[in-house]
Amino acid sequence: MDGPLKNLLVLDLTRVLVGPYCTMMLSDLGARIIKVEAPEVGDDSRKFGPFIEDYSAYFMSLNRGKESIALNLKNEDDKKIFDKILAKADILVENFKPGTLEKWGYGWKDICTKHPRLIYASASGFGQTGPLKELPAYDMVVQGMGGLMSVTGQPNSEPTRVGTSIGDITAGLFTTVGINAALYDREKTGKGTFIDVSMLDCQIAILENAIARYLAKNEIPKPMGSRHPSIAPFEAFKTKDSHIIIAAGNEKLFEKLCNVLNIPEISKDPKFNTNSLRSENMDDLKKILEDKLIVKNTGEWVSEMEKEKIPCGPIFNIKEAVENPQVEARNMIVKAHHKVIGDFKLAGNPIKMSNYKDQKTRGDIPDLDEHREKILKEFNN
Amino acid sequence: MDGPLKNLLVLDLTRVLVGPYCTMMLSDLGARIIKVEAPEVGDDSRKFGPFIEDYSAYFMSLNRGKESIALNLKNEDDKKIFDKILAKADILVENFKPGTLEKWGYGWKDICTKHPRLIYASASGFGQTGPLKELPAYDMVVQGMGGLMSVTGQPNSEPTRVGTSIGDITAGLFTTVGINAALYDREKTGKGTFIDVSMLDCQIAILENAIARYLAKNEIPKPMGSRHPSIAPFEAFKTKDSHIIIAAGNEKLFEKLCNVLNIPEISKDPKFNTNSLRSENMDDLKKILEDKLIVKNTGEWVSEMEKEKIPCGPIFNIKEAVENPQVEARNMIVKAHHKVIGDFKLAGNPIKMSNYKDQKTRGDIPDLDEHREKILKEFNN
Structure with a gap:
């Protein structure tokens, strides 16, 4: 992909949603992504539905255009390969539980002296600091603990989750903002940086009206169905039909x-x-x-x-939303290729930049370890 | 604020939420924000509740640390002042209806030749192109048309809005990603760029599972209460108490x-x-x-x-979410000052970067036109 981040190499240690969403955006902005997956199993989300012929459409939609290599970071030979990629990487992104990469010798503090220009971004459930840092979290846990579920739903209804994993997605977005700001910063200072984003923090950062209401007035807002708390109507x-x-x-x-x-x-x-x-x-x-x-x-x-x-x-359902001529006109449904399934549709990139063409296709879907030989050949020198 | 964007000047023509959320993030990253407001009325959100003593806590929470000047962009004298700030600006952000700034002579095409290094970001309901570009939109309209409301809520419940303005906030985030990527790009190419972000596009970009399900399987997903569509449990x-x-x-x-x-x-x-x-x-x-x-x-x-x-x-309510010791430990509740109300609490910045200190306070809340004299003195030379 051509784009503002072309010529940049991302070493991608991410799994499931928050991290892969971030590196997908970096890919859409033109960066090259080498995804390091655990041998044999790969990214957990390769097993998440919906499936097309045993292939996860969920995984495919997030990882198009990335290269895959399987490496065991507890194995010395694999570490040597990893080290060679790392030496050339501009950005490392990971979303393991805090402490995991440290255990393998790849925490920020372990490698920042050797790689002072590296931008190292960690997205996690609760962040790298604070009393809850050791705890695992998935989207729904932070939607619940961040207060968003307490203001979403009908009055007195059962608990209601936002119908998309907004806990992951907003954290993926904030991480991407941080990485891009750090790239600019590196141009000025010559130095990389460590970026620590917590999914829970991001939930606090998106509460807008609800948190203003509580912090300013001590009111505890409740779910209001479809009604806005302070704008009317x-x-x-x-209506007659809907x-x-x-x-x-x-x-x-x-x-x-x-x-x-x-x-x-x-x-x-x-x-x-x-x-x-x-x-x-x-x-x-x-x-x-x-x-x-x-x-x-x-x-x-x-x-x-x-x-x-x-x-x-x-109120459009997903079919109607996708078929809206405006969505088509904005190139928001693009294509990627899978060697077994063939062409495959997925959501496009909403950041339209005049300097770069908004492509109608994305790179191919990687099988686990598909790019091993190519990567070894390139980085072994 | 110290941060990666220090020494950058943002000319901020934004109102209400999507634009101000973006320039708030730029401010948290260290940029200087000069907010241009319509004379007499100012940003619409100065009239949105909740209020503390006639001051909108909603406005305050989004505009802390920005400088305000009131300018009428249809008035020739005011245009001269605007031109002088524009000449020194790195970034212009606006969220008017497409065509509005063109009418006043400040569309991207009108000014890009004179200001080739300017990064010009427009966030709008439907984008600058396509059959719906002329239409106004607010958060709920794109939550509805983007399909998110069709997967949020209890099965068969009344329509349910996400309890925060996620249509605005995600578009604010994507715009901020674009601006930061464009800053990096400018370091390499010497050129600014035009960034066109549509709130509706951003809704399509965050549908993850739901859109994968439809595009891959032709299934139309429905609201599922708090249940995840493809991960269980x-x-x-x-429980006994909740x-x-x-x-x-x-x-x-x-x-x-x-x-x-x-x-x-x-x-x-x-x-x-x-x-x-x-x-x-x-x-x-x-x-x-x-x-x-x-x-x-x-x-x-x-x-x-x-x-x-x-x-x-x-499932925490907003009070419990804010009082979580983890949120405190992560400095996610910070302070700003208002000259009448005094100190005021608001959400912090979830992007924690090792090179910059995460401050416990933000800049003061601006009254409409408060910084006129200071700005005139500085830019009139």
């Missing part, structure tokens, strides 16, 4: 909305004429709006409201 | 879990002895596990399971 409403999302929090948009629904008097009503008042009286307002919305289908309302530039939209 | 279970999250998807962890619950035979049961089988038979397995879990409180189970390094945890 900003939620899903029933639901429509309307986000019309400011006075101008609310007035337009009332006009489209043919209830202009409501926008002047002293119960509803500011955002704060609408937030307070949202239960009443919802009834008034749904009385009108229920007479037409979502599609009809969306076209009427889009004409007035009122932010609104349907 | 990986969900919330009832719930516990357990994420024990591999054989070794599942065996440990069965031992702690004193049902070792279950880990050998041919209905449950692989992850795929457990996923298929999860309803039955859940009953078996909850029969055991219901006899003790969450806290007791968490300590027993932590001893065995089984990934697990409670």
Whole structure:
């Protein structure tokens, strides 16, 4: 891939989601990724569904375009190979439990003197420091402990997880920000750096309204279904055939909305004429709006409201989301190749940069240890 | 702030969440942020709750440490001031509706020849291209159209929004990745770049399992409450006093879990002895596990399971999440100062870098136009 990180080599010790998501982004930005996997088993996620003919679509979607070599970092011969790749690497990324790489002699402190330009990024459940650092964590554990699950769901419903592994993904994103900032820093200082990202920390960093509410007002926010805690109207409403999302929090948009629904008097009503008042009286307002919305289908309302530039939209399932012409136009569904399965579709890169072409394909899916010979030949010199 | 981006100047035209979240991260990484706000009204989010004494805690939490100047970009005198800041800026960030800055003569194409080193990042609802580019969008609209809401919630529940504005936040993160990659690129090429990030694209980019399932198998995933679609057990279970999250998807962890619950035979049961089988038979397995879990409180189970390094945890509300000693130890709650309210707590920066100290405070909260004189004096030369 051409991109801002071309000519950079990433030594990728990551498994499952948080780390592979980060190195996938580095790959999309143009870096070369050598993925080091445990012999025989490889990345755990090679066994996670959904599968196509025994191959994990989950693994494939995260590891396209990476090269794979199987190395046992407790074995002296394998360590020699690893050392040779390491000597040429710009970036090392890992998401083992803190202390694991130290045990094998590859902790940041063990290798930073020998490799002062290396950028070394560790993503972990709780971070490299603090009382919980030794504990393992997966996505859901940090969605729960980070407070996000306490504000997601219907009022009084059973616990509700965000339907994607947002604990991993946000930590993968913050790690990628850190690595890119460290690359810039290295240009200025000549020095690498150690980056320590904790999935739990990242959950705290994305709580926005909820944490502001607690820290400022001592209120403990609760799940509100589809409703926004401080902008109104900003939620899903029933229509004749399904639901429509309307986000019309400011006075101008609310007035337009009332006009489209043919209830202009409501926008002047002293119960509803500011955002704060609408937030307070949202239960009443919802009834008034749904009385009108229920007479037409979502599609009809969306076209009427889009004409007035009122932010609104349907709730798409995954098929509808992927088939949206806007998603197609933005090249957000790309292809990669697998030697058995053939071409395979996956999500694209949302960072569109004018200096580089946003490719329609990604590199091939690696089998475990597929690139051993090529890598040995290249790095043995 | 000291950090990898020190000595860089960001001209910040952002409002509400996606853009301000990005420039907040740039500020945490050491850049200087000059926020240009509309005269009189300023950033819309100055009017969003929660409030402390008429000041928006929401605005404060996103804009600490930024300088504010009010400029009307339709006014010729104000444009001259803007031009002078622009001439010295490294990065411009904006999240207007596509076309807005072009109207004022400040689109990327209008200014890139004069400022070839400028990195210009635009975050918008649907992006700068494609059939929907003209439409406005807020967080919930892209949560709905991006498919995330279709996999979040209880089975058959009313529509459920992720309890934080993940549409804005992930787009803010991808934009920040792009800006940092562009800074590195500029060191190599001497050239700036235009970065176009769409909130909808970012929703597609974070669907992981759900999109892999659809693109690989043509299955349309549905909301599953707290359950993970392809790892089991990986969900919330009832205990005597509340719930516990357990994420024990591999054989070794599942065996440990069965031992702690004193049902070792279950880990050998041919209905449950692989992850795929457990996923298929999860309803039955859940009953078996909850029969055991219901006899003790969450806290007791968490300590027993932590001893065995089984990934697990409670569902914390925001107060509990913030008061977790791990969060304190990681400096994830920091302070900023407001001249009327005094000291004010907010979320910290999850990117911990060994080369820079993770400060316990952030810069002050700016009033609208507070830094006008200082900025005029500095840039008028």
